[in-house]
Amino acid sequence: MPGSDERAGGVPERARTDPGTALAPSAGAPIEARAIGGAAPARRSPLVRRVLGGFVALVVVAGGVTAVAEGASRAGQRRAFVAALTGGDPARAPEEMIRYGCAGCHRIPGVPGARGRVGPSLAGFVNRPFIGGVLENTPENLVAWVRESRTIDSRTAMPNTGATIEAARDIAAYLYALRPD
Numbered sequence: 001m002p003g004s005d006e007r008a009g010g011v012p013e014r015a016r017t018d019p020g021t022a023l024a025p026s027a028g029a030p031i032e033a034r035a036i037g038g039a040a041p042a043r044r045s046p047l048v049r050r051v052l053g054g055f056v057a058l059v060v061v062a063g064g065v066t067a068v069a070e071g072a073s074r075a076g077q078r079r080a081f082v083a084a085l086t087g088g089d090p091a092r093a094p095e096e097m098i099r100y101g102c103a104g105c106h107r108i109p110g111v112p113g114a115r116g117r118v119g120p121s122l123a124g125f126v127n128r129p130f131i132g133g134v135l136e137n138t139p140e141n142l143v144a145w146v147r148e149s150r151t152i153d154s155r156t157a158m159p160n161t162g163a164t165i166e167a168a169r170d171i172a173a174y175l176y177a178l179r180p181d
């Protein structure tokens, strides 16, 4: 019986050894796989970041070169487009926006000293669906708002500015020509 015990013990021993050796790789595999799976992102991500960074840098450089190359003609096209849209000349607007006090209440890219905080920034104005939250953003409505915001909305904090219709058209042209944000 001790023999059968030994055999019985031997069989389980082998069985233990076999599954043991069988288990060792199978247990090792998931661990390795897990190790690879866990290590890979950590190892890959700086590379991915570097590759992506290089790509982004390339796009930025390419974009810059293109922008410089096409800058003059694009600016001309944009000026013609906003002039057709509003009947104004955006080149006259910065000085007018200083004269009519817009610059004191608004941040307006390209207008010296226009860092006002009373009203919203006018950067990316072309993207806004509404003017002062009450008017659809169209060229006609913008010209009207720039002159007579308080007449349009008696509760707005923006006063009627006294801008002439010509100045308001120039200003509208300028605001539509600002880069979208």
Ligand code: HEC
Pocket (backbone or CB within 6 Å): 097, 100, 101, 102, 103, 104, 105, 106, 118, 119, 120, 122, 125, 128, 130, 131, 132, 133, 145, 146, 153, 155, 156, 157, 158, 159, 161, 163, 171
């Ligand atoms: C006394 C401060 C003040 C002055 C001066 C002023 N604004 Fe405003 N403006 C505001 C305020 C406040 C608002 C927000 C109005 C609202 O939502 O009712 C506003 C809103 C606007 C808007 C709409 C912005 C949006 O995103 O809805 C435009 C465009 C605008 N102003 C342009 C001008 C121009 C151009 C001038 C000069 C001709 C000017 N403002 C002068 C205070 C001012």
